Amino acid sequence: MMVRRYSRMALCVVALVAGVSMAGAPVQAETHKGASTQVVSKGKQVSLEYTLKLDDKNVLETNVGREPMTYTHGAQEIVPGLEKALEGLAVGDKKHVTVKPADGYGEVDPKAFQEVKKSQVPEKAWKVGAELEAKGPDGQSMLLRVTEVKADSVVLDFNHPLAGKTLYFDVKVLEIRAAAPPSK
Structure with missing residues (x-):
């Protein structure tokens, strides 16, 4: 499926800071007691399990049960709306995030x-x-x-295939660690 080519891009493109919902959309977070005290913050390497849906509520892509998606928080490797919503979460936290087009892949140009x-x-x-x-x-x-x-x-x-679309993510933070130092 051609969308698979954007598997990481669905999370990792476009100029991708508090854990708030986008455009007033409801956000649900579930915190696991006793989880690591380390939280998602700038410079941390974060591993996620996610499911992405569009308005029709059909699953566009998911990595549940497969290799986690790993990114460096604050390095603009994922869409801005998702990155903002993940700020402050801890390992084991789950969250439903609604990302409007302006905070995702932009409006159709x-x-x-x-x-x-x-x-x-x-x-x-x-x-x-x-x-x-x-x-x-x-x-x-x-x-x-x-x-x-x-x-x-x-x-x-030439628009990104997800331009103009509201993105619905269900995410779970699997791991948070210090980012690897840049190679010289």
């Missing part, structure tokens, strides 16, 4: 649609919904979608 000649796109992608992988100016992989096919051109959508 109409300027991110670009019309290009068909000759610049593989023929097999000359259909609405086709997905293409391209390299951005910084060399990072990005997923493009064909949104319209015209006589001599196609319209590509």
